[in-house]
Amino acid sequence: MIGIRTTGNATLIAYDGKPVLVTDPWLGEEDAAYFGSWNLAYKISEDIKIDIQSAEFVWFSHGHPDHLNPSSYKKFFGKRILLPNHVGGRICMGLREAGFDVSVLPDRKWIEISSNIKVFCITTIIQDAVLLIDVNGKLFVNLNDAGTRGCTTTIRNIVKQYKDSYLLSLSGYGDADMINFYDENGSFVEPLAANNKLVGNQLSLVARSIGTNNVIPFSSFHQYQRTDSQWAKKYVTPIEAYKNGFDFDNLNFIEPFVSMDCRSGENYSEKLEEIDLPVFEPKEFGDCWSEELIKGDLDLIDSYFRRKDPVKKFLSFINFRVGGKDNIIKLKGTKGKGITFEVPRGSLMTAINEEIFDDLLIGNFMKTTLHDMRDLYEGDFAIYVAKYGDNGRAQSFEEIREYQQLYYKRIGITRFYEAFLNSVAGVSKRVLPNNRESIWFLRAKKAYHFLK
Structure with missing residues (x-):
């Protein structure tokens, strides 16, 4: 064939x-x-x-x-x-x-x-x-x-x-x-x-x-x-x-x-x-919800996030609730802006050590609470952590700038037009109703794809 x-x-x-x-x-x-x-x-x-x-x-x-x-x-x-x-x-x-x-x-x-x-x-x-x-x-x-x-x-x-x-x-x-x-x-x-x-x-x-x-x-x-x-x-x-x-x-x-x-x-x-x-059961994959962090775990988690400059600057804290106990990483961002992740220790530490944090997000067993944030894409948290950081190996501001420039060179001048459309789309998501089947949302989505 x-x-x-x-x-x-x-x-x-x-x-x-x-x-x-x-x-x-x-x-x-x-x-x-x-x-x-x-x-x-x-x-x-x-x-x-x-x-x-x-x-x-x-x-x-x-x-x-x-x-x-x-x-x-x-x-x-x-x-x-x-x-x-x-x-x-x-x-x-x-x-x-x-x-x-x-x-x-x-x-x-x-x-x-x-x-x-x-x-x-x-x-x-x-x-x-x-x-x-x-x-x-x-x-x-x-x-x-x-x-x-x-x-x-x-x-x-x-x-x-x-x-x-x-x-x-x-x-x-x-x-x-x-x-x-x-x-x-x-x-x-x-x-x-x-x-x-x-x-x-x-x-x-x-x-x-x-x-x-x-x-x-x-x-x-x-x-x-x-x-x-x-x-x-x-x-x-x-x-x-x-x-x-x-x-x-x-x-x-x-x-x-x-x-x-x-x-x-x-x-x-x-x-x-x-x-x-x-x-x-979670234990089949190495997870126990009652297990707490052990000595050295929090230092590894802290180091993992502090390496990511934009995250450190945007959030004031990230809290990992593990085994029912809060473990707070204090960062340098806007006061009150942060995230609480409730997650079993096994998967968390694997994600940290292997730098695959996105896998925790997509698995949908970890519970997430946002503090003074609309979603995980505000401040490009998910992008800086998983896409640029874990996968692209770009974590500092300088590394990210160099990383982006390499892709921009591949994309060419169309990136300016797409950046404009994406900014408009971002504003639209904030002002339009959350109902994805509403007439206004569907019209906006149709217009976006037409302009692309």
């Missing part, structure tokens, strides 16, 4: 008579993610697993464990690993040290990997990446979780050259982020994911902004399996929701988990089998 298959969470297999390329192969089941909190929603059939593990090239977009899974990736030792040219090179260095055969793809340049397949990789400033895949003249735009930040125009200009183009992108109600918030009185804060049901509308807007004429839901298929993250199941996007609000008049919707022949254009949906997992 000359074609593609989609499976798992964000896995695409490209064939040229045989499996040539596989993207972000998280195999699920015994390979959990986010400290055991996530697993795949649907089984990967044995024949597809064989194809995945037979592919000559393996591309990883970024370091989140539902893409670069700490158990799954080891099964691809001996394969040719393709990576985006991320500034800092953390993934590249780590895989090479482990003995993997790693090649870094040049940014924004076509590379032929077989007679009928070529790829075009784009890095983003938040340490994610886009992969455009040309299979026999059909274009697959794999955005996974990256969005089109800094590359909307580039992608649109390439899409224009193709008769058949396909968007593959993260979408959903919004639980693939920290939504486990509590107010200062200890009451749960209903997440925006509760009223963000028009998933098809999200996909349609992205597709129209870059010009693709087909949409395949992608990078959105997980379930929760820890007892302390089970509450989030109600915010997981059901597979039938991807059609809600979809623009069927102008775009073609293709069911997720599809096999497509890129010569004839024919496609068919794979038979889905849900993964019926038991619910696991």
